Amino acid sequence: MSKKENLNQWFYETMLKIRLFEEKIIDVYARGLMPGLAHLYIGEEAVATGACATLEPSDYITSTHRGHGHCIAKGGDLNKMMAELFGKKTGYCRGKGGSMHIADTSIGILGANGVVGGGIPIATGAALSSKLRKSNQVTICFFGDAASNQGSFHESINFASVHKLPVIYVVENNQFGISVHQSRHQNIQDIADRAVAYGIEGKVIDGNDVLAVKDAVGQAVAKARSGEGPSIIECKTYRWRGHHEGDPNQGARYRDPKEIDDWKKKCPIARFEKYLKSEHGYTDETFKATRAKIQQLIEDAVEFARSSPEPDLEVALQDVYYEGGRN
Amino acid sequence: MSKKENLNQWFYETMLKIRLFEEKIIDVYARGLMPGLAHLYIGEEAVATGACATLEPSDYITSTHRGHGHCIAKGGDLNKMMAELFGKKTGYCRGKGGSMHIADTSIGILGANGVVGGGIPIATGAALSSKLRKSNQVTICFFGDAASNQGSFHESINFASVHKLPVIYVVENNQFGISVHQSRHQNIQDIADRAVAYGIEGKVIDGNDVLAVKDAVGQAVAKARSGEGPSIIECKTYRWRGHHEGDPNQGARYRDPKEIDDWKKKCPIARFEKYLKSEHGYTDETFKATRAKIQQLIEDAVEFARSSPEPDLEVALQDVYYEGGRN
Amino acid sequence: MAQMKLVEALNSALREEMERDERVFVLGEDVGLYGGIFGVTQGLYKQFGPERVIDTPISEAAIAGAAVGAAVTGMRPVAEIMFIDFITIAMDQLVNQAAKMCYMFGGNVSVPMVIRVPAGTGRSAAAQHSQSLEAWLMHIPGLKVVCPSTPYDAKGLLKSAIRDDNPVVFIENKITYNLSGEVPDEDYTIPIGKADIKREGQDVTLLATGNMVHYSLKAADELQQEGISCEVIDPRTLRPIDYETIINSVVKTSRLAIVQEACRTAGPGCEFAATVQERAFDYLDAPIIQIAGMDVPIPFNPKLEKTVVPSVEQIVREVKALF
Amino acid sequence: MAQMKLVEALNSALREEMERDERVFVLGEDVGLYGGIFGVTQGLYKQFGPERVIDTPISEAAIAGAAVGAAVTGMRPVAEIMFIDFITIAMDQLVNQAAKMCYMFGGNVSVPMVIRVPAGTGRSAAAQHSQSLEAWLMHIPGLKVVCPSTPYDAKGLLKSAIRDDNPVVFIENKITYNLSGEVPDEDYTIPIGKADIKREGQDVTLLATGNMVHYSLKAADELQQEGISCEVIDPRTLRPIDYETIINSVVKTSRLAIVQEACRTAGPGCEFAATVQERAFDYLDAPIIQIAGMDVPIPFNPKLEKTVVPSVEQIVREVKALF
């Protein structure tokens, strides 16, 4: 279902896609099918979904180590994503990138990023580029609460504010940088307050409310497109899983499991289901049907990934320098 | 005259020392006696003077490429400074540092710095150290308006705010980073507003008013010493000379000479003389006598530097690793 | 003597140094409550509290810079940068500040700090979490660079690094964290700047660091079967380098193969090869070879990842080709 | 043909490329209104306006990163980092992002950007404004590294760098800015990856970059007087390296001396020495020597500064000792 046809359905399907994709990763990772690190986005689906709802395919995003959600919301191909996570030849990066380095520039995904804060200057440069090319594109730059302490955050937003670049800095405040709670990594509650330092607008919203995200980001996107420059939108949310699959007991070293339970009650998907029911006449049956459809897409992606070949060894030696593109 | 005995006299002498030292450099540099780069502080004397007035000898400062004023105000030895500028063996750094690298840890000067923003993390670490050692020392970190756009600014102040470190970030807003006016390098007018980003206090003051600087920094120092954490104090001021001696026509490429004239009317020393006259009964004679005394110190320093030997060539190979100290 | 893993040896070095000298403290991302992403600082937060085991914001430049500032004012910080790849963000503080202060300031300032950096491949962590950048650090006057390969060396060298009056970059090869070995119960140090002959031999010298030491030892076993006797040297310190031990070995064996994970071009092995050929030219019976990481970023797929760094088989093959 | 300074040659390369291709733009600190601290961008602001000649805040990481982001979205940025010493602040964007994106993303993304960096000694600018850090950049797969020594090479190579689809670090040896030379009036490029024989000779090969090319040529004149015929090669590109030209020369001369300003240990010369001894082992009549910067930070005092980098006399002396 496309955004234009039926936005509510798109919201629902996109959040579910992310959730079910990630839940599948838990299983796949535990079974040793996915090498490397898996940083899951479960609980934060409304942010990527609401934000990307406001974009055109030609618009850009930059993403993070926790990037599956952004990629799916911007229209990434589930098969190529899953194959990449498996390290297969058919993956987005021919098996050379993995979870932290998926990109698809044909739909504006300028890359996940293994460096915390690493995508922020890149987003800024993409926005500069679209300004210079007068292409009317905007860029959404996703990053976490802890990334807002990197120098790259400060330098980039200052740069963008001087040149009034069309970029929206979307902070996914899930309250932790690995194990360090926000209260221990910064002396403020609302990261959006940092907008003051750049003379731009900053807004705090409930990041588990897909409609609120869409509205706030949508306004910022409209501003950016009309040449009024960057904004910071802070989305308060929470990650349900450990920092990565392998973080013992979902992070019990640094947080109370009860906190997780409390946040599960604020599940962005359950919340949106309630809304769909009460405002748009959705029923449990429609939910079930949608869920089954999406689950099938995920199973297909796993099957695609599983049955895809490993990259040939010489692939390891290719693409150090640009060879003309592979797609 | 020491601070404790007669603060007003100390203010006056210190500002004059800086002014006359720098005016001498203009001459010395033009005659080719000083190699490398000379970034002069003329016009900004009230900032270093007012700020350092609040410190004990055991307190720390970090300085910048434009560091002579900070060094003098913190009690640096004029002979050793001048000799260092001449590259002589008797200089602070045995001729190996030059203008941008003078340090004297025995009186808390942790170094000028050739890297814009490079001293900010170091000041933060010094403050962390004094907190850990419970030594009751504070650190003043000097830097320019343009340095406030470096990532190191952001990371350091965030760090200090989390740990409530005893450090005062003194922004010398002389309105330019080399040729780029503040309005072209950041989208705000008051850099002190950036304090909001760290949940700390920020204040803007007239940086040409030595008393105002002393008051504002003094309050911040008191706060820092009592464990209440860091502050940002922004001092609005102006550099009269070019970015360095060699910047054509005192920066005519990027600013209207009239602007310089307007600021000369706000000379911090002339202004303080007026105050001393009207409030403390100083006369032109006392000014003249003080000036003559200071001028002599500067001449002595030049003579000391001039007549000092060049470092032996093997000095170039020493001190790559610590050899136990040279003083 | 106790048997322990390398990660435990590092942990006990930190603990003992913090007990011995209250100027020593630890800072870095997730080193406190979490105990370090690789567990090196496990338990220290509990024992020494949040003031001496500091969880920092994600701000690598500030971490390194805070260490510099603390070091020049009387403390002995041990900072962790979570992956060597992120040292890229801290290079100004490390290279322009820490490494140069003593010199720039005329010898009057010492900077006794350690930066610990996990490095290397083997965890499918891809191009931004798997580099071996020791060559950069070896190039900088004013830095010392250490890279242990065994629990014994790790503990003794980390203590020396902490007691050194200069900035030391302490490189921990991630894949060796779980290697076990004997470690004395009593306090000991291993001097910075001393290589170790891990195996004596006659026919060829293998020079290797980190995990490549263990690969080289395995290769040496296999080569012994074929009648080739390998001397395996671990320089342990990459700056300053103990050329005396290395040259003596090459004078004896007349052949040198350098084994490293780092990329070949302008990598650490080039330093060794360039210096040894200059100092032992007349003793060499064959060109010095480098069995090195390929000149590519590290790929994610584990098979590809294995392909681009040396293997035991490759070492055996290439060393045999020297004869 | 016109006679012009190297700084003017760079300026005209930028101007012509900006005229030719509207995707090319310039960004950096004081590159606009001021025309660049060394004057390389003089006049461009006036001609092309503030949108294509962007004065940035002092934010090296953001400058490099903005270039990366612009490059992957269809532009061809040319960023200036005012001194190579400050590239330390931009290394994440350069090394972890720009250099690795094409590879990490499976070959589908190109990053056509240039970072220009003035480098080297000679201006009494002391330890934080005088480094030669090319060895770091040479070590990174995915980067190309260029370093011209003449106005002709500078212009032709900068054009090639701008037209290249990969990130290129363009090192400008500060002391050569004022050197004059002939530059063609018409458009021309010099291929990246091709060395240039600056002087033909028979007895020894001198390999040098930047200002050391000119020192080596002077030394070659003097050595000629004493009957030693030097071949002087400027690799011009430091990654990828044209080993064909270099090895052919060494095969002919049987002797190689590398001349560089950079510090010796783990410096650029080690790469050359290591590779040449491996590939031309049987042709060498003497050890490959490096006439290199000493392993110290650069001191401020001009006499000390001169002491720590090679001089013409030192080259003459050390090359003579090879015979």
Ligand SMILES: Cc1ncc(C[n+]2csc(CCOP(=O)(O)OP(=O)(O)O)c2C)c(N)n1
């Ligand atoms: C520069 C850098 N430093 C450290 C890390 C290790 N690391 C990976 S994710 C992470 C926490 C990031 O927190 P946040 O930005 O809030 O994002 P979240 O994981 O919560 O989504 C850290 C420290 C890294 N990848 N890059």
Ligand SMILES: Cc1ncc(C[n+]2csc(CCOP(=O)(O)OP(=O)(O)O)c2C)c(N)n1
């Ligand atoms: C990291 C870094 N980037 C660039 C420079 C070159 N540079 C020296 S001073 C300066 C301007 C600094 O402006 P500001 O911080 O306002 O201090 P001011 O010179 O006005 O006192 C620049 C760009 C440098 N020294 N370090």
Ligand SMILES: [Mg+2]
């Ligand atoms: Mg977070």
Ligand SMILES: [Mg+2]
């Ligand atoms: Mg300024």
